[in-house]
Amino acid sequence: MGERIVLGPFNRVEGDLEVHLEVAAGRVAAAYVNAPLFRGFEHILRGKDPRDALVLVPRLCGICSVSQSAAAAAALREAIGLAVPANGELAANLVLAAENLADHFTHFYLFFMPDFARDAYAERPWFAAAQARFKAVRGTAAAEAVPARAAFLELTGLLAGKWPHTLSLQPGGSARAVSAAEKVRLYALLREFRRWLERHTFGDTLEAIGALDSIDALASWAAARAPASSDLRLFLEIADDLGLARIGRATDRFLSYGAYTLAGRPLFARGLWQPEEATVTAFDPDDIREDLSHAWMRGQTRHPWRGVTEPDPDKDGAYSWCKAPRLAGQVVECGALARQMVDGHPLARDLVAREGGSVRARVLCRLLELALVLPAMESWVHALRPGEPFCAHGPLPDEATGCGLVEAARGALGHWLAIRHGRIASYQIVAPTTWNFSPRDAAGTPGALEQALVGLPVDDARVPLAVQHVVRSFDPCMVCTVH
Amino acid sequence: MNLLWLQSGGCGGCTMSLLCADSSDLLGSLADAGIRILWHPSLSEESGAEALELLAACAAGEHPVDLLCVEGALLRGPDGSGRFHMLGGSGRPMIAWVRELAARARYTLAIGSCAAWGGVTAAGPNPAGACGLQYEGDTPGGLLGSDYRSAAGLPVINVAGCPTHPGWVVETLMALSLGQFGSDALDALARPRFYADQLVHHGCSRNEYYEFKASAEKPSDQGCLMENMGCKGTQAHADCNLRPWNGSGSCTRGGYACISCTEPGFEEPGHPFVQTPKVAGIPIGLPSDMPKAWFVALAALSKSATPRRVRDNAVADHLAVAPAIRRTGLK
Ligand code: SF4
Ligand code: SF4
Numbered sequence: 001m002g003e004r005i006v007l008g009p010f011n012r013v014e015g016d017l018e019v020h021l022e023v024a025a026g027r028v029a030a031a032y033v034n035a036p037l038f039r040g041f042e043h044i045l046r047g048k049d050p051r052d053a054l055v056l057v058p059r060l061c062g063i064c065s066v067s068q069s070a071a072a073a074a075a076l077r078e079a080i081g082l083a084v085p086a087n088g089e090l091a092a093n094l095v096l097a098a099e100n101l102a103d104h105f106t107h108f109y110l111f112f113m114p115d116f117a118r119d120a121y122a123e124r125p126w127f128a129a130a131q132a133r134f135k136a137v138r139g140t141a142a143a144e145a146v147p148a149r150a151a152f153l154e155l156t157g158l159l160a161g162k163w164p165h166t167l168s169l170q171p172g173g174s175a176r177a178v179s180a181a182e183k184v185r186l187y188a189l190l191r192e193f194r195r196w197l198e199r200h201t202f203g204d205t206l207e208a209i210g211a212l213d214s215i216d217a218l219a220s221w222a223a224a225r226a227p228a229s230s231d232l233r234l235f236l237e238i239a240d241d242l243g244l245a246r247i248g249r250a251t252d253r254f255l256s257y258g259a260y261t262l263a264g265r266p267l268f269a270r271g272l273w274q275p276e277e278a279t280v281t282a283f284d285p286d287d288i289r290e291d292l293s294h295a296w297m298r299g300q301t302r303h304p305w306r307g308v309t310e311p312d313p314d315k316d317g318a319y320s321w322c323k324a325p326r327l328a329g330q331v332v333e334c335g336a337l338a339r340q341m342v343d344g345h346p347l348a349r350d351l352v353a354r355e356g357g358s359v360r361a362r363v364l365c366r367l368l369e370l371a372l373v374l375p376a377m378e379s380w381v382h383a384l385r386p387g388e389p390f391c392a393h394g395p396l397p398d399e400a401t402g403c404g405l406v407e408a409a410r411g412a413l414g415h416w417l418a419i420r421h422g423r424i425a426s427y428q429i430v431a432p433t434t435w436n437f438s439p440r441d442a443a444g445t446p447g448a449l450e451q452a453l454v455g456l457p458v459d460d461a462r463v464p465l466a467v468q469h470v471v472r473s474f475d476p477c478m479v480c481t482v483h
Numbered sequence: 484m485n486l487l488w489l490q491s492g493g494c495g496g497c498t499m500s501l502l503c504a505d506s507s508d509l510l511g512s513l514a515d516a517g518i519r520i521l522w523h524p525s526l527s528e529e530s531g532a533e534a535l536e537l538l539a540a541c542a543a544g545e546h547p548v549d550l551l552c553v554e555g556a557l558l559r560g561p562d563g564s565g566r567f568h569m570l571g572g573s574g575r576p577m578i579a580w581v582r583e584l585a586a587r588a589r590y591t592l593a594i595g596s597c598a599a600w601g602g603v604t605a606a607g608p609n610p611a612g613a614c615g616l617q618y619e620g621d622t623p624g625g626l627l628g629s630d631y632r633s634a635a636g637l638p639v640i641n642v643a644g645c646p647t648h649p650g651w652v653v654e655t656l657m658a659l660s661l662g663q664f665g666s667d668a669l670d671a672l673a674r675p676r677f678y679a680d681q682l683v684h685h686g687c688s689r690n691e692y693y694e695f696k697a698s699a700e701k702p703s704d705q706g707c708l709m710e711n712m713g714c715k716g717t718q719a720h721a722d723c724n725l726r727p728w729n730g731s732g733s734c735t736r737g738g739y740a741c742i743s744c745t746e747p748g749f750e751e752p753g754h755p756f757v758q759t760p761k762v763a764g765i766p767i768g769l770p771s772d773m774p775k776a777w778f779v780a781l782a783a784l785s786k787s788a789t790p791r792r793v794r795d796n797a798v799a800d801h802l803a804v805a806p807a808i809r810r811t812g813l814k
Contacts, residue, residue, distance in 0.1 A: 007531045008572025011524040014495045018571035036569040039492055039558070040610030047607070049755035055742060056750075059603040062496020062646060106502070114528055136528035137520055143508050150503045150729075157729025161737015163503065164496040164646055165744075167757070168737045175702035175738030177800035311610070313561050387801050391703035462532040479494050 002029055005461050008036075010471060012111040014063045015478030017437075019471065020319070023458045028467070031446070031453035033437050038296070038321040041483040042309040045427040050076060050396055050419050053427065057415070058165045060429070061480040063106075065164035066099040066156075067408030068480075071415040071429075074404030076171040079419055080394045086263065087390040088173015090380045091159055093260045094186070095169060096406070097377050098155045101193075103409035104336065104366040105152075107475045108201075108231070109134075109145035112363065115468050116238050120460070126237050129228040141231070144200065152193040158182055172392035180386045187381050194374055202371065203230025209371035213346035215354060218364075232367055239360045247456060248470035249356040250448040251275070251331050254338035255283065255435070257414070259407035260376065267376055268343040268407070272327070278353075280342050283327060285405060285414070290430065291324040293317070294439040301442065304416040304428035305401070321482040324438040324447060325430050333357060333448045334411025334435050335474065336365040345372075359473040366409075366475070398422045408432050410475050431480035449474055484549035484660045486513075487541055487584065488523040488594075491577050492568050492604050492613055493555025496646040497595035498525050503729055504649035516657045521546060535573055542583045550656060551588035551633075553581055553616055556597040556604040557626040560612030567611045578626055581616070590659055591616065591633045592640045594652060596744055599641035599674075601625075606750035617641075617673070621747035637666060641673045645744035650726055651678050672747065674720065683716035683734075683741045684770075686724035695789040696782045697797035702757075706797025708740045710766060713757040717770040719743035 002024030010017035020032040041060050045053060057072045058065035070092065077084070084092070114136040121127050133141045156163035159176055168176045178186070194206060202209050203225060209232070212218050218236070227237040239245060258270025272283040291301045296318045298310040312318070332338075337357055340348035347368065351361040397419065404415040411432035418426040438447030446454075449471065458464045490498070502509065502525075513520070520526060522537055529537055541548050557578050558567040565576025573580070585591050593599040593616045600620055604613035615625040617639040623629035625639075632638060642651050655675050658664035670679045684690070689707045692698070698710035708714035716724070719741050723733045734741050742756050743749045754760040760767050769778050792804040 006572055006574075008570070009524070009531070009534055010571055011527060011530050011534060014525075015490070016568070016571045018569075034571075036571050037492060037558075038567045038611060039556075039604050039613070043610040044603070044607035049758075051755050051757055055756045056603060056606065059494050059496070059645065062494040062499045065494070065496060110502075110525060118528060137510055137523075137526050142510055142526070146502055146509050147507055150505060150509075153503050154730030157727065157732030159737075161732045161734050161739065162728035164494075164499055166737055167734065167739035167742075170702045172702070176736075177703055177705075177738070179801065311561065311567075313564075313566050389703075390800050391701070393701045463530060468530065 003461070005458065007464070007467065012114070013472065013476045013478060014061070015481070017471070017476060017478050019453070019467070021453070021458065021467070026457055026459070028453050028456045028458060031450045032319050033439060033447060033449050034320040035322040035437065035478045035482045037478065038311055038482050040309065040311070042427055042429060045424050048424050049422070050079065050417065050424055053417065053424065054167055054170070060483045061477060062164045063103060063477055064099060064408040064410065064480060066096050066160070066166065066169065067406055067413050069166060069169040070096050070406045071404035071413050073169045073171050074406060075402035075415045075417040077402065078404070079400035079402030079417060080171055080396060082172045082392045082394050084173045085389045085392055087177070087384055087388055088392065089262050090384050091174035091176065091178065091390060092169050093262065094377055094380050095156055095160045095166070097260060097373050098153060099163065100409040101370055101373055102149055102153055103475070104370055105145065105149055107366060108363070109141045111475065112472045113141065113235070114139070115465060115472065118465065120463070120465060124241060126227060126234065126241065129234055130238060133231065133234065148193065148196045152189065155186060155189050158186060170391055172394065174390045177390040178384050178386055183381060183384055183386060187378065190374060190378050190381065197370060197374070201231045201367065203233060206371040206374055210368065214350045218347065235363065244360040244469065245355040245358045247466055248359040248362070248452045248473050250333050250452040252352060252357050253330055253332045254341040254357070255327060255332040255334045255412050256339045256342040257405040257407050257412045259339060267373070268339045271342045272332070273338070273341045280344070285403065287328040288414070288430065289326050291326055291441040293324070293442040294319055295323045296321055297323060304414065304430055305418070307428040309428070320439040322434055322438055324441045325435050326441055331438070331445060331448055331451070332435060334432050335362065336369050336409070337362045338411055339407060340365045340368060359469050362473040396422070410477055411435065429483050431477070431483065433474070433476045433478060433481040436474045437476055437478070437481055484518050485521045485547055486518050486523070486550040486552065486656070487521045487548045488552040488554065489577070489581065489584070490524050491553055491555035491581065491598065492558040492611060493595060493597040493602070495554070497554045497652070500646035501649045501652050504653050505730065509653070512653070513656065516660045518550065518656060518660050521548070531572055538580065538584070542580070542587065544587055547589070548584060548587050549589040550659060551584055551591045552594045553592070553598045554594040556601050556613035557581060557616065558604070558611040558613055559626070560610070563612070581626065585616070585627055585631065585633070587634070589634045590637060590640065592642055592655065593617070594642050595647045596643045596645040596749065599643040600747040602645055603750045618747055637669070638673045640669065640675065643674050643745045644721065645749070648678070648723070648726065648728060651675060670720070674745065678722045678726070679720040679745065681720065681722035681725060683719045683721050683723045685722070687716055687735050688724070689735055691793060692797050694785060695793050696786045697789050697793045700798055703738055703800040704798050705800065708735060709759065711759050712740045713742065713755070713759050714740035715743040715768060716741040718768060719746055721745045
């Protein structure tokens with residue numbers, strides 16, 4: 001039997017994470033992922049006025065608080081039976097997109113790239129550039145990206161009052177109407193962020209990045225530029241040298257709930273990509289089950305409509321507060337790579353076809369979304385019509401159910417709400433990182449990250465960098481996971 | 484000054500909010516004020532064993548901890564064991580780490596309402612046994628006990644808010660680092676007075692509607708949010724409408740009520756957050772420094788004098804009636 005390693009605290013992820021590795025012959029033989037924090041939001045919500053969900057659920061998570069609001073608003077919308085006016089959809093999409101893009105951006109600059117500036121890489125040819133740019137706290141990227149992010153999030157000040165934790169996203173749309181003058185300011189803020197991205201992140205136009213349609217196109221794009229000419233270019237250099245396309249593969253089964261819907265049409269499609277069929281199919285949210293066999297939770301495997309959250313800290317065989325969601329019994333991965341696979345972006349499809357869902361593919365798809373969504377946001381601002389309604393209204397029923405499925409930056413987020421006697425009778429949440437970082441299920445099948453870690457080299461038991469890259473490639477958010 | 488930042492049972496939102504500080508270079512300004520980030524979970528390089536060694540060295544007094552910032556509620560459950568939040572990799576509850584480090588810290592700061600009072604994590608049946616560092620709701624005590632004083636002789640500084648405003652955090656840290664923050668800078672709930680001596684109502688863009696009791700009736704209306712929509716701006720201590728959020732925002736500017744997130748116990752208002760509880764048609768949460776009879780008399784008077792512009796705009800989501808252009812002779 002090999003050695004056992006416990007890794008933690010895993011910082012630069014949102015919240016707490018601990019990873020247990022069984023190592024044999026210098027490689028990971030098995031991984032066990034533990035979310036060591038439990039707050040119990042599903043209990044807190046029970047018995048409350050249904051509208052209170054809009055106050056409480058954003059506080060599940062400070063990094064995707066708007067996604068939580070959007071899911072709660074969607075669940076309430078279904079329960080009330082409201083149709084959102086066009087302005088309301090546009091404004092809510094803008095707020096959600098601002099958060100999702102800020103997340104991708106924060107992940108790249110503050111959470112993921114600093115690991116390449118560690119002294120362990122001092123011998124690599126790209127090290128000097130990586131260190132100058134990405135060194136934690138001291139690199140130029142931290143100094144420049146933090147203010148650029150803050151400036152971009154001024155969009156949320158205008159459209160949502162504040163970020164995180166807004167109450168502007170309502171079941172019927174947005175409580176914050178936009179005036180004609182504010183439209184112009186919103187547009188200016190988007191253009192400012194576009195300039196930053198084009199100058200520093202990409203060294204090219206967003207449109208040119210969004211149009212990269214294959215690994216070969218990406219390679220020739222890189223070949224035409226010096227390694228330190230942009231942050232994307234530097235990442236590609238590092239990824240090539242360290243083989244980041246060869247590590248971190250999970251099931252290659254990808255789920256997306258579909259993102260940024262306007263008048264019934266999502267910008268990014270909803271669906272399930274299955275490797276056996278190499279195609280996208282529809283999926284039924286009724287096929288979701290949360291398995292509790294290895295979670296410190298009492299109860300049976302159930303659909304979230306009938307799910308319970310009863311902590312049992314002494315349960316035998318359990319090792320995480322995270323439940324194990326499965327779709328028709330299968331482990332699925334969600335996130336930007338999954339969204340782009342399901343939507344059919346040619347670069348994402350080529351990456352997975354030739355290399356599988358790797359560390360490189362996940363990071364590239366996040367950057368790709370920065371390039372794809374910002375132009376969409378510009379068009380949404382153009383489409384706003386000041387003076388026309390932003391919010392529909394309707395009375396809350398005493399008995400109803402509603403389900404809200406949205407895409408957070410990290411992927412598929414679902415809220416399932418049941419109202420009885422005018423109060424919340426049940427509220428169940430399945431967050432993106434719950435999918436990606438789930439523990440084993442009753443059949444013993446490991447979750448997506450647990451699979452993605454197997455086989456990695458562990459050269460330094462204190463800080464196994466390959467393990468860190470794989471974990472962070474999922475951009476985990478543990479506070480969401482266990483809520 | 485060395486800054487050590489820990490995330491306990493919260494949502495991480497206060498850190499995310501901090502990164503929205505509107506300074507041109509947040510990390511540079513902190514460094515410039517003489518603040519050195521010893522470790523921060525979102526920002527620091529050190530992970531795993533390296534991070535644990537660093538924390539252990541702080542706990543042992545090998546690194547001075549001048550500014551201990553704790554974000555998130557302290558989780559005492561289940562049954563006082565603290566196992567609902569173990570610090571990853573350490574096999575020890577976070578509350579044990581916090582007790583140990585707070586005993587060393589020159590200043591201890593609760594970042595956000597979770598760390599200050601328990602916050603939303605303590606709502607409902609408080610399943611995780613959440614409390615604040617030195618308060619449990621509005622009751623002194625909390626994890627460290629009401630007698631706790633940091634090495635500099637101050638109680639826990641409650642930089643409360645949900646999330647807390649980046650300006651409140653940055654200015655508190657800088658004032659401490661520059662030696663310009665003493666016990667007289669704290670209000671009765673140990674919040675920095677520079678923001679807690681204001682009310683959210685001050686500077687609210689809806690004040691004209693408030694004067695005339697021209698009230699919003701539904702989300703997205705422009706009127707005052709106090710009468711129907713649950714706004715506690717006249718009682719909540721914070722300068723949210725004087726110091727914008729994310730450039731130009733605030734809750735009331737965003738179209739929704741102030742839920743008094745800087746106050747202990749805000750998570751359990753005893754009524755739906757976005758609905759004003761009333762007795763005989765009169766809101767029960769009236770401005771704290773005004774006799775009720777006056778308020779009722781003034782409201783009746785001002786309602787009868789409301790200009791049409793204010794009355795109509797209050798229940799629209801855009802400017803329905805613009806101010807008239809008149810020759811005033813004042814030019
Ligand atoms: S909305 Fe709230 S803060 Fe603004 S004027 Fe009305 S009571 Fe005051
Ligand atoms: S306006 Fe009220 S609820 Fe909003 S941040 Fe300020 S104190 Fe908190």
